Amino acid sequence: MIEDSSDEENQLLDESQTMHVGTPLLHSSRLSVKLNRFSKMSSNIFLKMENIQPSGSVKMRGIGNFCYRTVQLRGTDIRFICGVGINTALAVAYCARQLGVDAVIVLPKNTNESICDGVRLEGAHLILFGDDFTASESHARKLLKRNDVYVPSSDHAHIWQGHSTLIHELKSQLQNNPPAAIICPVGGGGLLNGVIMGLQEIGWKQVPVIAVETHGSNSFQSAVVAGKMVTLPRLTTIASSLAVKSVSSKSLELSLVHPVVPFAVSDAMAADAARLFADDNKTLVEAAAGAGLSLCYTQIIRDILPSLSPESDVVVLVTGGSDISLEKLEEYRKKYKRPPVVVKSGSEVFLKMDDSLTNVQEVNMDEPSGISKKALKDLSARHTYKTEVMEDLTMQQAQDEEESYSSAKTPTPLQNN
Structure with a gap:
């Protein structure tokens, strides 16, 4: 645990300096038009482009602050150790190089070669160990010695403080006008x-945060629904940056004091977005960023926030990430193009068809789309039948009203006299 440093130690580095860079807030004309096409709203979608951070993802803010504060306290005669998360590893490697600190990064054996090259290019010592991040993190912690500092991926106050800079930046960019929601x-x-x-x-304090996960990684959503910390029995998601079995306990604590909407989307929706x-x-972003973007591309954001008013601003945090390539995008195009919209809000699962929501019994975890082809076909047929019946009733009602109106206008014998 890193403790507060003295004033003398703080002089090692300038307090005003940061490892991350300020990122642009871009108005998305395409998504704004898409959102407003089928409604009377004129809401705006803004993209906070965290993908341009030096390490390629929003992780730079949190990890950068952690590493910077550590060097403020202890100087450069230390070694950073990290064993979890591709984007965390890349951020640690970058920070170590910039701060003049040694770093050891442990990643699973099946890590993409381009990620390995990125770590090595920053001068960090890379060790490939185990089949997953559970094994690599365990091995990394065993390497810790006297002057070593383990860099966590998420669960530390300095990391949270680093990420909070995004909001302070956003306040200035929105000219102190709070958005209707932030998609995170x-x-x-x-x-x-x-x-x-x-x-x-x-x-x-009134700005809601829509916390987006995939169905196969919804540890935060599960914790909120249960009202306690939950460890998922398994992870089944292509969004590697979201693949965490148990969310930070601080997240559950904060959800009790701030409006948060836990929401889950399918892998197919995230990939297609x-x-x-x-x-x-x-611009390339990984599926984890796609999960947040999918709420806008499918317009499901209108169902989450039905009270969106004209001129409402919705901010999407485009988290970036390095677990993406042109080859992977082409794979997404072939496998997941225009998937059904299957989402989970709280404990309820919905399928969106023709701008309406239908309850689904549960998410099919064996399907990237969250629903089997047979179930989708049955629900679609049922929805089509219901729609046709409603259209027939509406037409009949219109005919009845027309006939009633015509009868009222036909003169009676008494009127003729």
Whole structure:
């Protein structure tokens, strides 16, 4: 645990300096038009482009602050150790190089070669160990020696503080006008914690945070529904940055004092949104970022926030990430193009068809779309039948009204006299 440093030690580094960079807030004309096409609203979608951070993801804010504060306290005669998360590893490697500190990064054996190259290029010592991040993190912790500092992915106050800078930046960019909502992808909870803490700090206590996970990684949603910490029995998601079995306990604590909407989408929705975002913006982001973007591409955000008023601003945190490539995007295009919209809000599961929501019994965890083809076909047939019946009733009602109106206008014999 890193304790507060003295004034003398703080002089090691300038307090005003940061490892992250300020990122642009871009108005998305495409998503705004898409959102307003089938409604009378004129809401705006803004994209907070965290994908341009030096390490490629929003992790730079939290990890950068942690590493910076550590060097403030202990100087450079230390070694950073990290063993969990691709984007965390890349951020640690970058920070270590910039701060003149040694770093050891432990990643699973099946890590993509381009990620490994990125770590090595920053001068960090890379160790490939185990089949998953549980094994790599365990091994990394065993390497700790006297002057070593383990860098966590999400669960530390300095990490939350780093992420909160995003909100302070956002306040200036929106000219102190609070948005209607902030869409925030959730993995371990570090970003979510920082976002909520930042909102509390600047007085935007009423701004809801839509916390987005995938069905196969919804540890935060499960914890909120249960009212206690939950450890998922397994992880089944392509969104590697969201693949955490248990969210930070601080996230659950903060959800009790700030409006948060836990929401889950399918892997297929997340992948398709990442593909569409690449087409629209000529920029690659991983499926974790796609999870948040999918709420806008499918317009499900209108169902989450039915009270959106004209001129409402919705901010999407485009978290970036390095677990993406042109090859992977092409795979997404082939596998997940225009998937059904299957979402989970609280404990309820919905399928969106023709701009209406239908209850589904449960998410099919074996299907990337969250629903089997047979179940989708049955529900679609039922929905079509119900729609046709309603259309027939509406037409019959219109005919009856027309006949009633005509009868009322036909003169009676008494009127003729």
